[in-house]
Amino acid sequence: MRILAEIGVVLFVLLMLVLFPLAMGVLAQLSDMPPMLAVGITLAIIASIHLNRQDKDFVKLILQRPFLMFLMEYLVLILPIAGWLVYSRAAWALLALVVGVCVVAYVPVTVKFRKRERPLWRFPKGFTRNYEWISGWRKSAVWMVPTYLLGAALSGFTAAIPIALMVLGLITLDFYMDCEPRIFLELYSRNAKSFLRKKIIAHVGIFWLACLPLVFLFLIFYYEYWYVLLVVMFVVSVFPVLSITLKYASYQPNIRLTQNAFTMGLMVVFLCTPFTQPVPLVMTVIYYRRALKNLRKYM
Amino acid sequence: MLSIKNLHVAYGAKQVLQGLDFTANAGEITGIVGLNGSGKTTLLNTIYSEINPREGEISFDNQQIIPTSIAYLKTQNFFYQRITGAEYLDLFRMRHPNFNVEEWNAVFRLPLEKWVDSYSTGMKKKLAFMGILSLNRDVIILDEPFNGLDLETNETLKNILKILRSKQKTILVTSHILETLTTICDRIYYLNDGIMQHHFEAKDYHQLEALLTKFEYDDLDRLVEGLGGT
Numbered sequence: 200m201r202i203l204a205e206i207g208v209v210l211f212v213l214l215m216l217v218l219f220p221l222a223m224g225v226l227a228q229l230s231d232m233p234p235m236l237a238v239g240i241t242l243a244i245i246a247s248i249h250l251n252r253q254d255k256d257f258v259k260l261i262l263q264r265p266f267l268m269f270l271m272e273y274l275v276l277i278l279p280i281a282g283w284l285v286y287s288r289a290a291w292a293l294l295a296l297v298v299g300v301c302v303v304a305y306v307p308v309t310v311k312f313r314k315r316e317r318p319l320w321r322f323p324k325g326f327t328r329n330y331e332w333i334s335g336w337r338k339s340a341v342w343m344v345p346t347y348l349l350g351a352a353l354s355g356f357t358a359a360i361p362i363a364l365m366v367l368g369l370i371t372l373d374f375y376m377d378c379e380p381r382i383f384l385e386l387y388s389r390n391a392k393s394f395l396r397k398k399i400i401a402h403v404g405i406f407w408l409a410c411l412p413l414v415f416l417f418l419i420f421y422y423e424y425w426y427v428l429l430v431v432m433f434v435v436s437v438f439p440v441l442s443i444t445l446k447y448a449s450y451q452p453n454i455r456l457t458q459n460a461f462t463m464g465l466m467v468v469f470l471c472t473p474f475t476q477p478v479p480l481v482m483t484v485i486y487y488r489r490a491l492k493n494l495r496k497y498m
Numbered sequence: 499m500l501s502i503k504n505l506h507v508a509y510g511a512k513q514v515l516q517g518l519d520f521t522a523n524a525g526e527i528t529g530i531v532g533l534n535g536s537g538k539t540t541l542l543n544t545i546y547s548e549i550n551p552r553e554g555e556i557s558f559d560n561q562q563i564i565p566t567s568i569a570y571l572k573t574q575n576f577f578y579q580r581i582t583g584a585e586y587l588d589l590f591r592m593r594h595p596n597f598n599v600e601e602w603n604a605v606f607r608l609p610l611e612k613w614v615d616s617y618s619t620g621m622k623k624k625l626a627f628m629g630i631l632s633l634n635r636d637v638i639i640l641d642e643p644f645n646g647l648d649l650e651t652n653e654t655l656k657n658i659l660k661i662l663r664s665k666q667k668t669i670l671v672t673s674h675i676l677e678t679l680t681t682i683c684d685r686i687y688y689l690n691d692g693i694m695q696h697h698f699e700a701k702d703y704h705q706l707e708a709l710l711t712k713f714e715y716d717d718l719d720r721l722v723e724g725l726g727g728t
Contacts, residue, residue, distance in 0.1 A: 316616045318582060327588040330578050337580035380576050381548065382629070385566060386593050452548065453576035497548075497565075 234284055234292035241280050242299040245273050249303050250310045269304040328387060332405055335374030343370055350413055357424065360417040361431045364410055365471075368435030371406065372463050375442035381452040381497050391494035395447060395487070402439045410435075434470055441466055441483050447490035452497070499523050500545070500563070500637055500668050505554035507537070507544050514540045516692035518554070524636070527659055527669045529679035531710070532689035538672045539573065541689070542641050545670075546570045558637060558668070569635040573642040575626035583610035583617070583625050590632040597632035605654060619646035627655070638662060639670045644678045656682050676710060 249269065258265040277300060284293040322333055336343065350363025388394035410432070417428050445459055445466075466482060469475040500522040507515040514537040522528040532538050543549045545556055547565045556563045577586065587599050587610070603610060606624045614622060623646055630638070640659075644652055659669060659682055673679050679686055680703045688696040688709065698706045 314616075316612045318580070318613075321582075322585070324588055325592075327585045328592060330581060330585070330589065333585065334578040334580050377576075377578060379578070380572075381546075381565070382570075382633075383589060386589055453572075453574075 230287075234287055234289035235295070237280060237283075238292045238296045238299065241277055241296060242303065245276065245300055246303045246306075248276075249273070249306065250308060253309060255307065255309050266305050270301060273300045273304055329401060329405060330379065330383070331374045331377075332402065334377075335371060339370050339373065343367060346370070347413070351416060354413075354416045354420055357421055360413050361427060364413060364431050364435050367410065368406070368438040369467065372438055372442050372467070373460075375439075375446040376456050376459060378446070378450050378452060378454050378456060384494065384498055389498070391491050391498050394494060394498065395443070395490055399440055399443055402443060403436050406436070406439055407432075434476075437470060437479060437483065438467070441479055441486070444483055444486035444490045447494050448486040450490070450493055450497070499559060500670070501555075501557050501560075502545070503555045503557075505541075505544065505556065506552040507540055507549060507554075508552055514692060515544070515551075515554075518689075518693050520687055520694045520697070522668050522670055523684075524668045525663055525666045526684040527663050527671060527682050529683035529686035530670065530672045530689055531674075531676060531679065531686060531706070532672075534674075536689045537692060538689055539641055542570065542639050542670070542672065545637075545639065563637075567635055568637045568639060569630040569633045570639045571623075571627055571630050571641060571643055573645065575622055577614040577622065577625075579615055580613055582612060583608050583614055586614060586625060587628060587632070590629045594632045594634065597634075599628075602628055602631070606651070620648060620651065623647060624651060631658070635667075637668045637670070641672050642674065643671060644673055644675055652678065676707060680706075 255265065258268060262268055274297075277296060281293060281296060284290075284296065318337060327333065346363050346366045350360050350367075353359035384394060388397055414428060414432070418425065421427075442463060445462060446456060449456055449459060466479040469478040502518060502520050505515050505518040506513070518541065530538050530541070540549060544551050545563065546568055547563075558567055584599070587597075591597055591599065599610070606628060608617070608621055608625055608628075614625060617625065623643065627640075627643065638659075643655060647655065656678070659671070663669060663684075671679060671683065680700075684700060686698050686703065686706055687694045688698070688706065696706070696709065
């Protein structure tokens with residue numbers, strides 16, 4: 200209900216209109232998939248969630264059998280797949296899924312990476328004004344680098360580079376969830392309009408620059424599909440503009456804008472769904488105006 | 499001179515500041531004490547224009563105050579994850595290239611090449627203080643600056659504030675540790691019930707101590723006894 204109140208009824212209805220056909224599409228894809236493959240993918244996702252969760256020690260403190268709590272959570276998560284398996288009469292696959300989830304929930308191991316305390320290399324001094332990118336890149340390099348390399352390595356396939364560009368764009372959305380201290384705004388620029396303009400230009404520029412090698416690779420192999428690249432680059436360029444305007448429309452010093460993650464997700468769905476693309480573009484204009492108004496309070 | 503007249507601030511129906519008046523002079527360190535929730539941070543945020551007052555006037559040198567004349571150290575400072583101390587200070591150097599990070603860091607001894615995430619509370623406070631120091635502004639506001647600092651840095655901070663005072667800066671400091679204020683402040687205001695209820699010059703600080711200790715409960719002994727034990 201809180202999320203519904205935040206996004207508003209109109210957006211919620213639009214979301215439902217978009218999500219329903221998407222869910223139908225996913226189900227149609229599933230119906231072609233061998234049940235055991237679907238079970239394997241589901242178990243891999245559940246195992247990844249379980250091995251990475253950092254609350255195991257805490258849960259152990261408050262529950263005698265934490266395994267049961269994890270199991271209940273994962274059983275709820277697999278309900279849609281289990282329902283589909285029942286519908287497909289894939290009894291063995293269903294059994295394998297439930298047994299697999301029981302085993303995963305029982306594993307008491309948490310993957311902990313040794314934390315580095317300093318960067319491998321420093322950005323040039325003038326670049327520090329793009330603090331969202333520095334911080335975001337370092338947090339997400341573990342996903343961004345493989346995506347980038349995979350896109351380049353698989354550039355023999357037509358869809359590889361457009362998909363890599365989309366994924367890279369999606370990863371950068373998280374860069375704009377934290378609100379900097381007010382003094383950063385002032386250090387960046389003296390007025391709201393120039394602040395927003397400079398930031399949007401700089402960040403779209405950085406993204407374009409980073410993607411340039413992939414763009415060239417695509418053009419070398421598939422020059423005839425230049426229009427596909429144009430559409431993809433347009434969509435991924437809207438990502439930072441939308442994220443930045445949305446961030447500053449709801450900016451308050453020193454907070455994390457968790458509520459924006461949902462709105463951003465919604466906008467991405469609109470942007471990638473035929474006939475709904477204008478919605479995020481209109482929203483960008485609206486957020487831009489709100490951002491200017493909001494920033495003027497602080498600058 | 500920083501001057502505040504008839505300041506009213508409220509969060510919804512809850513009045514926090516109710517007609518507060520006070521002045522802080524240039525070349526002086528002014529302290530503000532008050533119980534938790536008395537409105538110290540609200541007052542500082544209002545001076546820094548982060549909260550709009552319902553009523554009242556805040557001026558500096560007879561002009562309406564603007565945030566760009568203020569350097570404000572908050573109690574809790576925000577740092578982006580995976581940013582090094584050096585990168586944080588680089589941002590301040592963009593506007594103030596004369597700030598010598600290396601020389602100042604010889605005073606505070608921070609591992610600037612490391613992520614700020616790995617710093618202790620006190621180290622983060624020192625880093626944020628270095629940042630606001632580089633701004634070289636006329637009004638310096640420090641909200642609980644001594645929290646988390648080690649003894650040595652406590653003394654260093656006090657000495658820096660004394661030097662800034664001699665440079666005619668207007669300095670406002672809040673603290674829960676009365677002793678840190680009485681040793682450096684030229685006057686201390688007592689904030690209670692949304693107004694500056696008392697103000698004390700250096701010669702009257704013993705009265706302030708008496709005022710604050712009178713809030714201690716007489717029957718603490720009985721309460722502690724009631725906890726039981728072995």
